[in-house]
Amino acid sequence: MDISAFGEFELIARLTAGLAVPASGDIGVGDDCALLDLGRGDLLLATCDSQVEGVHFTLQSSPLEHIGRKTLAINLSDIAAMGGTPRYALVSLLLPPRLSIEALDGIYAGLRAQAQRFDTAIVGGNISSTGGSPQLVIDITLLGTVERGHALLRSGAHAGDLICVTGSLGDSAAGLQxxxxxxxxxxxxxxxxxxxxxxxxxxxxxxxxLLGSLEGGKVTAMLDISDGLSGDLTHLCERSGCGARVDLASIPLSSPLLRVARSLQHDPLDWALHGGEDYELLFTLRPSALDEVRSALQQQCATPLTVIGEIQPLTSGLTLSYPDGHSEPLHPHSWDHLKKENKV
Structure with missing residues (x-):
């Protein structure tokens, strides 16, 4: 049996089933970053991610600097999802022989600019040839820190919490289309x-x-939207042992997305629910903290917060609530790296 018989998350579960249990205070597989307690000061965050030519980008459609910026941005987003601060990056390059030095310089210019913008030091890495493969692969390991007691996990949501997102959803999927x-x-x-x-x-x-710095457990769980709202909300609910209701009419959609959706005759909510790569934050919030958190995000970051639903008991499952009052089950249908159709 080859790996095409597995989904991405099935394969992750298989590969991690026999791993040693992390030490007390550590959290390994299951959140956006590994959370490691070195016994003093802040906790260490560790994450890694790859960008593969032909799967995540093409040299023809993406500006070279954008490729470098995105490769680091997706790792920065993992640190953000834990409420942390990025510190150090290690960059591994798998280079096809036909790649021009000018293209590599352009990609690295974007990567360096992104690192400088977020006070992240590139401290090492590795370079290897891809041999006979024509695909460029960029792999980054990013280390960060988070104040002890302030890491935000996927596992803290409770029935009655509000489901919130930053920004707007579906734009990346619409852009790809x-x-x-x-x-x-x-x-x-x-x-x-x-x-x-x-x-x-x-x-x-x-x-x-900002969300991680709040006292009193106002924000109860968080992750970033990389695989799509439906899939990532499913991950959060699985880790928290709860259900969720999403109000379709509340999902924030940008004006450019709505106009492109009309042109392509595509349901904009399909992109928002299942598209992925928005890298907005999806988090749960105690209802009493809503006004304070919304005001803080707007004033300190100029970022809108939208309430899109509510955490429900586990027995309620995941549902979509329509404007006319009826509900339907929410089935995750998001990015899976092992699906053959996931190519750009």
Whole structure:
């Protein structure tokens, strides 16, 4: 049996089933980062992620600097999802022989600029040839820290908590579609806005730090939206042992997304629910803290907070609530790295 018979998360479960139990205070597989207690000071955060040419980007459709910025941004987003501060990055490059030095310089310029913007030091890495493979692969390991007692996990949500997101959802998936399908009667401004959400996402580092700094357990659980709202909310509920209700009418959709959806005759909520790579923060919140947290995000980060639903008891499952009052089950249908159709 080859790995194509498995989904990504099935394979992760298989590979991690025999791992040693982390030491007391450590959290290994299951959150956006490994959380490691070295016995003094802040806790250590560790994450890694890869970008593969032809799967996550193409040299033809993505500006070179955007490739470098996105490769680090997705790791920065993992640190943000834990309420942490990025510190040190290690970069591994698997280089095909046909890659020009000019292309590599452009990619690295974007990577360095992103690191400098978020006070992250690139401290090492590795370079290897891909041999006969024509694909460029960039792999980053990112280390960060979080104040003891302030790490935000996926496992803290409780029935009655509000489900919240930063920003707007679905823009990255819509941007990808404009590369794959011509969108008639769409302005260059809308195309650029959506395509940049796909090729150069904004990691919500400041927002994550703010949410993690709040006292009194106001924010109860958090992760970033990388695989799609439906899939990532499922991960949060599985870790927290709860259900959830999502109010479709409350999901924040940008104006460029709505206009492109009309042009392509596509349901914009499909992109918002299942598209992935938005790298917005999905978090749960005690209802009494809503006004305080919304005000803080707006004033300190100029970032909107939208309540999109409520955490429910486990027996309620995951549901979508429609404006006319009826509900349907919410089935996760998100990015899976092992699916053959997931190519750009």
């Amino acid at each position: 404009t590369f794959l399908r011509p969108a008639a009667n769409v302005s260059p401004q809308d195309l650029q806005a959506l395509r940049e959400r796909h090729t150069s996402p904004e990691p919500r580092v400041r927002e994550g730090q």
